[in-house]
Amino acid sequence: MKINVGDRVSYPDVVVLGQTLIPAGVGMVVDVKADPYGKTSRQIAVVEYQHGQFETFTSALQIVGGKDD
Numbered sequence: 001m002k003i004n005v006g007d008r009v010s011y012p013d014v015v016v017l018g019q020t021l022i023p024a025g026v027g028m029v030v031d032v033k034a035d036p037y038g039k040t041s042r043q044i045a046v047v048e049y050q051h052g053q054f055e056t057f058t059s060a061l062q063i064v065g066g067k068d069d
Contacts, residue, residue, distance in 0.1 A: 001063055003045050005029055009061040011047060014054065025049055026064055 003009065007029045014022035027049035035042045035057075043058045 003029055003032060003043070003058040003061055003063065005032055008064040009045070009047065010064050011049075011056060011061055014056070022049070022051075022054060029061075032058065 008026060009029055010026050011022075011024060013020050013024045027047040029045045030048045030053065031046040033044055033046070035044055044055050045058045045061060046053055046055050047061070
C-alpha cells in the first residue's frame, strides 16, 4: 500500500537504546520524501502526532484512513 500525504496511519513504538521515545499510536502524514542517506528508493514519511512530528520509513506505517475518512 502506498502512503500519501493526508493519510491517517498507525505506527509502532519508537524505541532508542531500550527506551520508548514515542509510544505506538495514530497520526497524520504531512510529507513524504526520498531517503536522503540511502541509495534505494525507500521513502520517508513525516508523521504528525499528538505531541509533535517525527520521521520514519513508510514501510513501518499502516494506513488507518485517508483524507476523506
